Amino acid sequence: MMKKNTFRLLLPFLCIWFLPAWSLAQDDVCKEKALDKVKGEYNLWFNCRTEQVVAARMSRSVAARISQRNLINQSETPSGASSSSSLVDTSSAADLIGVGINLAGLTSNSSEMKATSMSATVSAYAFKAAAAGRDSLDPGFYEANRDWRKLSFTLGYEYPEGMEGDPTARAAIFGFKYLPLNKRDASHPDNQKHILKVSNAVQAAARANNRIARRVQGYLFNLMQSAGLLAADKTVRDLVSQLGDQKTWQGTIYPLIGAKELIEIDDIISEDATAATVLKETAIRAAEDIRKADQISFQYLTKQRRANMPDEHKFEGIVDLGLSGRGNFTLNAAFQYVDNKMSEDVKGGSFAAAVQYQLTRDQLEGAMPWLLTVSSDGTWMTKTAPAYKAQVKLTIPIADGIDLPISFTAANRTEFIKEADVRGKIGFTFDVARIAERFKAGLFGKK
Amino acid sequence: MADFGKNGTRTVSKNRLDVTLRRSGGNADFLHYKLAARGAHPVFSLASNDKLIWSDQDFPAPQANYDRKWPGDDSELDGSDMINTLLLSFFTAVEYKLVVELCDKAGRVLETVKDIDYTSDEPGDSFPEMLNVFVE
Numbered sequence: 001m002m003k004k005n006t007f008r009l010l011l012p013f014l015c016i017w018f019l020p021a022w023s024l025a026q027d028d029v030c031k032e033k034a035l036d037k038v039k040g041e042y043n044l045w046f047n048c049r050t051e052q053v054v055a056a057r058m059s060r061s062v063a064a065r066i067s068q069r070n071l072i073n074q075s076e077t078p079s080g081a082s083s084s085s086s087l088v089d090t091s092s093a094a095d096l097i098g099v100g101i102n103l104a105g106l107t108s109n110s111s112e113m114k115a116t117s118m119s120a121t122v123s124a125y126a127f128k129a130a131a132a133g134r135d136s137l138d139p140g141f142y143e144a145n146r147d148w149r150k151l152s153f154t155l156g157y158e159y160p161e162g163m164e165g166d167p168t169a170r171a172a173i174f175g176f177k178y179l180p181l182n183k184r185d186a187s188h189p190d191n192q193k194h195i196l197k198v199s200n201a202v203q204a205a206a207r208a209n210n211r212i213a214r215r216v217q218g219y220l221f222n223l224m225q226s227a228g229l230l231a232a233d234k235t236v237r238d239l240v241s242q243l244g245d246q247k248t249w250q251g252t253i254y255p256l257i258g259a260k261e262l263i264e265i266d267d268i269i270s271e272d273a274t275a276a277t278v279l280k281e282t283a284i285r286a287a288e289d290i291r292k293a294d295q296i297s298f299q300y301l302t303k304q305r306r307a308n309m310p311d312e313h314k315f316e317g318i319v320d321l322g323l324s325g326r327g328n329f330t331l332n333a334a335f336q337y338v339d340n341k342m343s344e345d346v347k348g349g350s351f352a353a354a355v356q357y358q359l360t361r362d363q364l365e366g367a368m369p370w371l372l373t374v375s376s377d378g379t380w381m382t383k384t385a386p387a388y389k390a391q392v393k394l395t396i397p398i399a400d401g402i403d404l405p406i407s408f409t410a411a412n413r414t415e416f417i418k419e420a421d422v423r424g425k426i427g428f429t430f431d432v433a434r435i436a437e438r439f440k441a442g443l444f445g446k447k
Numbered sequence: 448m449a450d451f452g453k454n455g456t457r458t459v460s461k462n463r464l465d466v467t468l469r470r471s472g473g474n475a476d477f478l479h480y481k482l483a484a485r486g487a488h489p490v491f492s493l494a495s496n497d498k499l500i501w502s503d504q505d506f507p508a509p510q511a512n513y514d515r516k517w518p519g520d521d522s523e524l525d526g527s528d529m530i531n532t533l534l535l536s537f538f539t540a541v542e543y544k545l546v547v548e549l550c551d552k553a554g555r556v557l558e559t560v561k562d563i564d565y566t567s568d569e570p571g572d573s574f575p576e577m578l579n580v581f582v583e
Contacts, residue, residue, distance in 0.1 A: 032448065039450065039457075042464065043577055047451055050575075137485035137541065139509035186487035186539040198538045199490045199504055202573065206494035206534040209575040213530050217579075236528070237465070240579045244464035280571055283538050287570035 028262055034254045042243040045254070046216065049262075050209070050276055053269045057277045116164050119156025119173050125149040143187045150179045158303060168306055175301035183293035190293065194286035201279040208275035215268045217243075223256050292328060295320045311339040327357040336381070348381035371395040371403075388412045452572030455537070460562040465579040466549055470521065475552040478560070478580070480533065482513045486540030489513070493533045495580070496525040501533075516550075527582040534575045537567040545576060 030048035034040050125148035129136035136142070156173035163169040183190050221239045224230040229252060230238060242248040257265070296319050303312040316334040323329055331353045338346040354375035373393040380386045393407040450457040468476040480501065482491065488509045493501035500523060501515040517531075518524050535543050547561040565574055 033450075039459070041459075041462070043462070044450060044457070046577075047575060051452065135485065135511070138511045139484055139486060139489055139540070140511060142487050143509050195488050195490060195539065196504075198536055199492070199502065202490055202534050202536050203492040203494070203499055203502055203504075205573070206492040206532045206575065207497050207499065209532040209534065209577070210494055210496050210530045213532070213577055217530075237579075237581055240465045244462075279536070279573060283536065283573070284571045287538065 028257075035250050040250060041246055042249050042253075046213065049265060050212065050269050050273065053266050053273050054276045054280055057270070057273055058281060116161060117156060117158035117173065119154050121152050121154045121177070123149050124151040124153070146185055146187045149185055150182055152177045154301065169309075171303040171305045171309075171312075173301060173303055175299060177297055177299040179295060179297045181294055181296040184290055184295050186290065188293075191290055194290060198279070198283050198286055201275070201282040204275040205279040208272050212269050212272050215272075216265055219261075219265060219268060220253065223261065224253065227256055229253075229256075292322045294322060308341040310341065313337040313339070323355075323357070327355060330354045330356075344383070346382050346384070348379065348384075350377070350379040352377040370397065385413070449567075449572075451574045452537070452567055453569045455565065455567040455569070455572045455574060457574060458564040460564075461559050462563060463558075463560045464577065465581065466558075466560050467581045467583060468518075468549075469551075470524070470582050473552075476557070477519075477550055478517050478531075478578075479548040479550050479556075480513075480515045480517065481546040481548070482533075483544040484509075484511060484513070484540050485542035486537075488538075489540040489543070490536040490538050491534060491543070493517075493531060495523070495529050495531045498523075498525055500531075524582060529580045529582075531578045531580055532575045533578075534573060535565055537565075537572040538570045541568055542566045547578065 028034075029052060030045050032040070033048040034042070034045035125145055126136055128145055128148045129141065132141075134141045154173065154175040154177070158171045158173055159166065160169055182188065185191070186195075217236055217239060220243070221230065221236050224239060224242075225232070225234075242253065297317070299314075299316045299318070301314045301316075305311055314334055314336050316332060319329070319331040321329045332351070334350045336348055336350065340346065352375065354373055356371055356373045359370040359372050371394070373391070373395070375391045375393070377389040377391075378386065379388075389409060389411040391407055391409040393405055395403045395405045397403045449455050466478065468478070470476065480493065482489075484491075488503070490503050491501075491513075492499060492503070493515065495517070500517055501513075503509070503513075506513070533545065535545075543565045545561055545563050545565070546559065548556045549558045549560050550556055560578065561576065563576065
């Protein structure tokens with residue numbers, strides 16, 4: 001009786017322990033890599049099995065970053081967009097060419113209209129490469145001309161909503177951005193240590209791959225012999241030549257690999273998968289460190305309109321600083337000027353700051369970190385009452401790659417609160433829409 | 448669906464999984480690995496069994512084209528049955544083209560063993576390209 005109860009108590013834990021490996025093996029998610037009529041082959045299948053084993057071994061916090069890789073690049077819409085719950089823009093610029101919608105959203109009297117805009121950003125580096133007749137992605141040229149990527153130019157247009165295509169309503173957008181400090185450039189000297197770490201991990205993983213490949217080939221050799229498909233006098237060399245033949249691999253060898261065999265092959269891979277796991281985790285962590293590195297940018301944007309419609313100018317400084325590995329500080333300061341042709345000009349400034357801090361430490365196993373973001377925003381424009389907002393946002397991870405942002409916003413004018421639920425001058429939201437978007441985007445490894 | 452990793456594509460023009468090098472009777476066949484890369488800093492490593500024979504760390508600065516003739520001499524061989532893995536990382540590179548040629552002692556190309564293009568924009572993606580090498 002005691003034993004039965006103990007078993008019942010342990011059953012859920014046993015299921016949790018064994019189910020992932022069992023389900024991984026039962027349904028060979030790598031089947032397409034093996035059997036695709038055009039691309040299917042042994043090497044792709046073998047690599048896919050290794051990736052599955054590595055993914056199962058990786059720490060949850062790092063695995064989630066495969067999809068949610070950047071602490072500070074906005075996964076939300078820019079702060080200028082009416083549906084955004086973000087107050088602060090972060091600094092970034094395209095290495096070569098970037099095309100965006102609402103990239104140049106200016107906050108002004110006229111931006112109360114929901115505008116449809118399109119802009120393209122080209123770095124000075126792209127011009128330099130074109131002028132030199134060099135491939136902009138030539139690694140040697142890329143590294144030697146890092147400074148040229150500090151400057152970029154923006155060109156675009158914007159229509160007020162409902163007036164798309166009307167040339168009299170179109171605003172032309174011009175601008176430039178300069179990054180005096182850009183440690184997020186992969187070629188920045190500070191990033192050499194990250195590249196070296198990844199390179200060392202690649203070396204170890206290449207050796208380990210040979211050991212795993214040898215053992216899996218041995219396993220398949222025995223499998224073939226047991227099935228009577230390889231004569232006793234044959235060697236692994238004969239097996240390898242058959243693995244390289246798509247017809248034999250797909251029609252003869254792969255069908256021998258059932259659920260039991262998949263488990264055994266995964267076990268072989270798992271025994272020596274540490275190097276591959278370390279490589280994946282090292283690359284993801286290093287990429288995140290680079291994306292969180294310090295960056296300072298200055299940007300000027302102008303919207304030029306025809307006839308008597310107002311022109312707008314905005315000069316903005318953006319500072320992103322990593323704080324001791326667990327936090328990020330972002331600061332926007334902007335001066336805005338609206339050149340009204342028919343009335344008095346409007347000018348003023350805006351200021352926004354945000355501190356994002358990871359409340360819980362990275363853990364190799366266990367929960368994803370919780371993030372706390374505190375931000376504030378103030379806008380002072382002539383002929384308009386000042387607007388102030390402050391927001392506290394707690395981002396709670398509820399599953400790998402899915403988080404639940406809970407924000408609390410206070411403002412001196414309720415129309416500036418973007419939360420769904422506004423009581424008095426305070427807004428509060430559970431951002432269910434964002435979770436739905438995450439599902440739509442396919443955060444479980446699908447594009 | 449990606450061919451590998453999250454975003455990797457692998458386009459094969461020619462791919463053999465095994466090759467035989469004639470290294471006796473006056474023969475000295477070798478493999479000519481040619482790797483072209485695009486991006487910021489290519490990171491790759493070629494291991495033969497447990498021996499590291501080629502890596503981005505062999506070069507002082509990133510470059511667009513790398514090549515390695517292997518084995519330079521018999522001391523680089525680790526027996527007569529080896530597995531070579533060229534592991535390509537997309538940490539800061541976005542594109543690779545690998546060509547492996549089987550050449551005779553005089554450097555004449557006997558056969559193109561591999562001709563494969565790889566792309567990915569995911570820093571965490573990597574692909575281990577394998578080749579069984581037999582020596583006789």
